[in-house]
Amino acid sequence: MTSLISLRKGIWTFLLVFGVAIIGSQGNQPAVAAGGIVPSGNAIAPDRYVYYPGTEELALDEIRVITCGSGLPAARRGQAATCFLIEAGNGEKFLFDIGTGSMANIASLMIPYQYLDKVFLSHLHTDHMGDILGLWAGGWTSGRPNALRVWGPSGQTPEMGTKYAMENFLKFVNWDKTTREFKISPIPGQIETTEFDYKIPDQIVYQENGVTIRSYPAIHTGDGPVSYLFEYAGLKVLFGGDTVPNQWYVEYGRGVDLAMHEAFQLPDQLVTLYNQPPQLAWRACCEFHTSPQAFGKVMSTIKPRHAVAYHFFNEEATRYGIYEGIRETYEGPLSMATDMMVWNITKDNITERMAVSTDDAWSVPGTAVQPPPEKGRPDPISDYIDKGRWEPGFRAQDEMLDEHMEKYNLQDQDYRPAMYKKMESE
Numbered sequence: 001m002t003s004l005i006s007l008r009k010g011i012w013t014f015l016l017v018f019g020v021a022i023i024g025s026q027g028n029q030p031a032v033a034a035g036g037i038v039p040s041g042n043a044i045a046p047d048r049y050v051y052y053p054g055t056e057e058l059a060l061d062e063i064r065v066i067t068c069g070s071g072l073p074a075a076r077r078g079q080a081a082t083c084f085l086i087e088a089g090n091g092e093k094f095l096f097d098i099g100t101g102s103m104a105n106i107a108s109l110m111i112p113y114q115y116l117d118k119v120f121l122s123h124l125h126t127d128h129m130g131d132i133l134g135l136w137a138g139g140w141t142s143g144r145p146n147a148l149r150v151w152g153p154s155g156q157t158p159e160m161g162t163k164y165a166m167e168n169f170l171k172f173v174n175w176d177k178t179t180r181e182f183k184i185s186p187i188p189g190q191i192e193t194t195e196f197d198y199k200i201p202d203q204i205v206y207q208e209n210g211v212t213i214r215s216y217p218a219i220h221t222g223d224g225p226v227s228y229l230f231e232y233a234g235l236k237v238l239f240g241g242d243t244v245p246n247q248w249y250v251e252y253g254r255g256v257d258l259a260m261h262e263a264f265q266l267p268d269q270l271v272t273l274y275n276q277p278p279q280l281a282w283r284a285c286c287e288f289h290t291s292p293q294a295f296g297k298v299m300s301t302i303k304p305r306h307a308v309a310y311h312f313f314n315e316e317a318t319r320y321g322i323y324e325g326i327r328e329t330y331e332g333p334l335s336m337a338t339d340m341m342v343w344n345i346t347k348d349n350i351t352e353r354m355a356v357s358t359d360d361a362w363s364v365p366g367t368a369v370q371p372p373p374e375k376g377r378p379d380p381i382s383d384y385i386d387k388g389r390w391e392p393g394f395r396a397q398d399e400m401l402d403e404h405m406e407k408y409n410l411q412d413q414d415y416r417p418a419m420y421k422k423m424e425s426e
């Protein structure tokens with residue numbers, strides 16, 4: 001009986017989609033071929049539950065949010081840690097957190113790196129900033145023309161703030177930075193950090209070109225974490241990083257269009273699947289994070305147009321328990337986020353879809369040109385190491401390189417003769 005119903009449902013769905021395709025095709029080609037024959041299944045079927053990045057222009061008054069990470073610190077191949085890309089209809093793009101593993105998802109969208117230069121950190125746990133490494137270096141080698149811009153909260157002491165983290169990040173990557181600086185422009189290897197006071201609710205931390213971003217204190221494992229409210233074209237997206245239910249999120253989140261908030265794994269899931277001792281499990285879930293039940297209570301209080309639960313490994317073993325937990329306290333519109341889930345937000349509609357993107361992404365050229373290398377920097381390769389180049393290996397590539405020089409008209413920049421001379425002098 002069940003299979004009959006689903007078969008019938010399948011036929012109706014097919015007819016509906018096919019019918020829409022025929023209506024939709026009338027502008028370009030005849031819906032019915034000569035002789036009254038209906039065209040085959042070649043017609044385009046619109047309105048699938050799929051977003052193909054790079055194929056849809058945003059309307060000027062629209063926002064798109066893409067999940068580039070939604071999981072846990074022990075990122076897995078199928079789910080990276082927290083990262084959301086918010087795109088405004090004016091073309092501006094903003095990354096909210098950039099957790100471990102998220103860079104591969106960001107890259108798969110094939111957005112020119114010049115537009116991926118603004119990162120807002122909710123707090124300084126690695127599952128929210130671990131892949132700043134990848135964006136910093138990947139964007140630098142793929143055409144970002146300017147410094148990476150990072151916004152984040154202060155801490156109880158200067159050493160607990162975002163500025164300290166970014167300054168010491170650049171120390172951590174000093175070898176990478178110094179060697180790239182010599183070969184590529186050094187400017188994109190810099191980080192411009194804007195640190196703001198985590199304690200001030202509703203403070204504007206960014207305001208440019210029709211976009212306003214405000215911050216609010218959040219409560220997690222130490223002072224510092226914040227939530228962000230993104231406003232554009234009269235639309236509001238509220239992004240909570242790691243937090244327990246807190247008064248600021250509830251006070252300022254009322255009636256927002258899209259409310260993203262963590263809904264953590266249930267304590268028993270942490271025991272049986274994450275190998276945490278039961279005592280740590282309940283604290284992780286429900287003392288420094290937000291349980292599904294508490295998430296639901298927050299949402300049924302602020303009543304957003306659409307709620308997004310994230311920060312759990314979303315799979316068969318976990319999602320039903322978390323969903324049922326949320327539904328104990330919230331009945332409204334809800335997405336159970338996983339990586340590559342997308343929302344388009346306008347005044348009239350909020351749609352949820354999955355982005356389908358390539359595993360084999362390349363960087364895509366934008367409009368910006370990267371500044372040239374800076375003259376006068378010391379070469380990070382010493383003469384001792386330089387002279388160890390093995391000439392037969394270099395000679396083996398000559399023919400291929402001759403063609404390259406000719407193809408790109410690089411003859412005046414061909415310094416192979418000088419290089420070989422150095423090798424011969426040994």
Ligand SMILES: [Zn+2]
Pocket residue numbers: 123125220242
């Ligand atoms: Zn955290």
Ligand SMILES: [Zn+2]
Pocket residue numbers: 082125127128242311
């Ligand atoms: Zn986290």
